[in-house]
Amino acid sequence: MTTIVVLVEQSQGNVRRASLEALGAAKSSGARVVAVVALVDGSESAAPTLAKHGADRVVVLKGDGRSSPDRSAHDIAAVVREEGAKACLAAASSNGKQLMPRIAAELDSTVFSDCTGLDLSGATPKAVRPWLAGKLIATLESNAPVFCATLRPNTFAPRAAPAAGELVTKPSSAVLKALVASIDAKGGGKLDVKEAPVVISGGRGMKGPEHFALLDELAAAFGNAAVGASRAVVDAGWRPHSEQVGQTGKTVSPQLYVAVGISGAIQHLAGMRTSKVIVAINKDADAPIFKVADYGIVGDAFEVVPALTAAVKAVRSQR
Ligand SMILES: Cc1cc2nc3c(=O)[nH]c(=O)nc-3n(C[C@H](O)[C@H](O)[C@H](O)COP(=O)(O)OP(=O)(O)OC[C@H]3O[C@@H](n4cnc5c(N)ncnc54)[C@H](O)[C@@H]3O)c2cc1C
Known part of the structure; x- marks a missing residue:
């Protein structure tokens, strides 16, 4: 039986959903799955959750409290x-993107990044990923000794x-080799646009930062x-870059x-066109987003x- 190793991340003591999705993708191939909890000091408390989601083995790496991407990748x-x-x-x-190239380098392999589809059943693993800002969907075959890939959150179950x-x-x-001296976390505790099942993004049509309260209310109703944003909004300083969706955002x-x-500029579409249902x-009426x-x-x-907020609240109150 083949074995697949999955890097697991935790946030505030909980396993991140995107890591459970990666476990699900590994398990779907019928492989034996080894989950590695590695960042800074891994926690054993993740083990029961990981076992429920397909981890045959859970490896917890215990450090000395210091964070180093090189060390995590090496281990x-x-x-x-x-x-x-x-x-x-x-x-x-962010962690997966910074660690996987290092892991691949350690293994003399290569990286298939931001995959939206996988086929690990055959002798030659295949990865599906958007190219050229989502205009092309490429299917790639791996001849690498170890297939190293990062998976787009919300794509695998x-x-x-x-x-x-x-x-x-x-x-x-x-x-x-490199040690993280300190981390200045912004927007802590908020649901990240990359992992949220629903994203409400605002553009320049919101006219000013004060009107994003309307989008916050709609998000709260769901x-x-x-809440996400276009680059025009982020460049204007209305919203933080952590919320930007698109080619140079998330x-x-x-x-x-x-x-x-x-409006639906190509650089914005690059960041959201694989969403399951898009409402504009x-x-x-001629705005490109409608396409x-x-x-x-x-x-x-x-x-x-x-x-829309009132309608969502009404529907949810009937449940
Ligand atoms: C290299 C590069 C990288 C880029 N990366 C990104 C990126 O990552 N993400 C990104 O978003 N952009 C990116 N851009 C910028 C992109 O090209 C657009 O300029 C940007 O997306 C436009 O933002 P917008 O749609 O908010 O603003 P606009 O294009 O100004 O559109 C505003 C829209 O609001 C509508 N509107 C106005 N008033 C109302 C109202 N009252 N009700 C309803 N609708 C209204 C208008 O009809 C219009 O369609 C990048 C550009 C370059 C060159």
């Missing part, structure tokens, strides 16, 4: 070698797949939504993406958004 690559894994997967999160979850604790190595793939007062609200929208509302955001 995860060592687990891949020890387990004889044919693949190593992680979420295409977590699986309820009870497994042994055998817990193994290992000390981290002494590799410390209950599981994050790539999102939620169940529902609502674009409010966003724009007062210009990718599943549902379009031609109207003034300042009338449509409050009405």
Whole structure:
């Protein structure tokens, strides 16, 4: 049986959903799955959750409290070698994106980044990923010794797949080429646009930062939504860069993406066109965003958004 190693991330003591999705993708291939909890000091408390989602083995790397991407990558690559894994997967999160190239370099391999599809069943792994700002969807075959890939959040489903979850604790190595001295976290505690199942994004059509309260209210009505923004809005200083969706921002793939007062420039589409359902609200019927929208509302955001918020609240109150 082949083995796949999955890098697991935690946030505030909980396993991140994007990591459970990566576990689900690994488990779907029928492989034996080894979950590695590695960043800074991994926690054993993740083990029961990981076992429920398909981890046959959970390797927790215990460090000395200091964070080093080089050390994490070195230690995860060592687990891949020890387990004889044919693949190593992680979420295409900030951590996944910075660690996987290092892991691949350690394994003399290459990286398939931000994948939206995988086929690990055959002798030659295949990855599907958008190219050229989402204009092309490429299917790539791997001839690398170990298939290393990051997976776009919200693209693969977590699986309820009870497994042994055998817990193994290992000390981290002494590799410390780069050391993270401190982290200044902004927007802590907020749902990240990359992982939220619903994203409500605002553009220049919102007219000013004060009007984003309307989008915050709509997001709160959904209950599981994050607020995103176009680059024009971020450049104007209305919203933080952490919320920017697009080519030079974040790539999102939620169940529902609502674009409010966003024209639909190609650089914005690059970050959201793989969303499952796209709703556009724009007062210009010719706005390019309508070309990718599943549902379009031609109207003034300042009338449509409050009405939508009231409708969402009404539906949810009936549940
Ligand atoms: C190298 C490069 C990288 C870039 N990266 C990104 C990126 O990552 N993300 C990104 O978003 N952009 C990016 N851009 C910028 C992009 O080209 C656009 O300039 C930007 O997306 C436009 O933002 P917008 O849609 O908010 O504003 P606009 O293009 O000004 O559109 C505003 C829209 O609001 C509508 N509107 C106005 N009033 C209302 C109202 N009352 N109700 C409803 N609708 C209304 C208008 O009809 C219009 O369609 C990049 C550009 C370059 C060159």
